[in-house]
Amino acid sequence: MKRKFKVIIIIVSLLLVLFVGAGFFAGNYFYNLALNPNTDKSAVFNAPQNSITISPEEAKEKEETEKWFKENYEDSFIQSFDDLKLHAYSLKNTNETNKWAIVFHGYSSDGSQMSKYAKHFNDSGYNVLVPDARAHGKSEGNYIGMGWHDRLDVVSWINNVISSDKNAEIVLYGISMGGATVMMASGEDLPSNVKAIIEDCGYSSVWDEFSYQLQATFNLPAFPIMQFSSMVTKIKADYTLGEGNTVEQVAKSKTPMLFIHGSNDTFVPFEMLDEVYEAANVPKEKFIVEGAGHGGAESVAKDSYWKTINNFLAKYVE
Structure with missing residues (x-):
């Protein structure tokens, strides 16, 4: 036995x-x-539910805004809380202003890919700062933070802006992983200079x-x-994958928020919109773009996308 x-x-x-x-x-x-930022992501991006295509019109606009971007940016650098050298593209408005938009890109992308969003904010009278997330673009890092450690980088960029413009009125904008990043940052103790947050198709948690x-x-x-x-x-x-909880961070937010999502999003499921929206206990609005896939709300809604954003911001930014 x-x-x-x-x-x-x-x-x-x-x-x-x-x-x-x-x-x-x-x-x-x-x-x-x-x-791992150095591994091939095609297995993810080539999956049927994750494929993203752009029209010839979008390709032309991208080419034009990228040209504007390259001709107008200056490099900006800060040190992160864990001693990484982080990079951002700074685009000052031709008119002197205290309005700032800090714009955050998506997963496996970089700040230079946010040229059309940067230009729209710049045309609306904002100075624009477009950071490369850690381990993306020109920023240092050995791993993709999915918004969790990045939320503290957001705070560092905010403080960097305020250090040069103490009267800055700051708007945070992010798309996809950038959307999750600004939502995660919303739960931190943000300076009163941060007036509003806009997220487009961010996820409810990592x-x-x-x-x-x-x-x-x-x-x-x-x-x-x-x-x-x-x-x-x-x-x-x-960090653990459970720590990156967008819903819990949004629930702690004190900053007005606009939530945007395409109804046909199958990369970050449309259902996640309600989770983050319901968690917010601040002045908030929701903008659903019918028929838009992941990251496609701006392309589908066109002028109404920016009209919705401008109308929202007019309530909080002078």
Whole structure:
């Protein structure tokens, strides 16, 4: 009987070791796929529900605004809370103004890809600052923060603006991961200079977004892959996937917020809009763009997109 019991213990132990080993292997694979900035992201971006196309008209506008962007920006740098050198593009308005828009890009992108948004804010009378998120563009970093550590970088950029313009009236704008970033930043103790926040198609939490992508892209369950991926993330990036909770941060916000989402978004599911909107206990508005996919609200809604934003901001920015 003793021998049989020992055999059972050995078998169970071996199975447990195999399970844990396989779990960490899978967790490390998905960490590298999702959060290592140096790995190929085509498996994610080429998935049917994640594909994004632009029209010839959009391509032409992109070319024009990129030209304007390149001709008008200056480089700006700060040191992050964990000693990374972070970069941003600074575009001063031709007219002297205390109005500032800090514009945040999406996942696996960089600040230079936000040229059309930067130009719209600039044309509306704002100085514009467009940071490269950590591990993106010209900013240092070994991992993608998904908005969590980036939220503290947002605070650093805000303070950087205020250090040169103490009367600055600041608007935060972000799209996709940038949208989640500004929402996560909203739960921090922001200076009164921050007057309003606009998020476009940000996710309700890092955990929910990755769990959704696991199922939609790879047809895999969240358990136990998310648990192991979160442990690997803690080891390599010093945060867990559960920490990046946008809903919890928005619930602590004291800043008026505008929430934007396309009804046909299948990269960050449209249903996440209600989660973040309902969590907000501040003056808030919701703008749903029918038929728009991920990041496509501006292209589909066109003038009404910017009219909605301008009308919202007119209530809070002088």
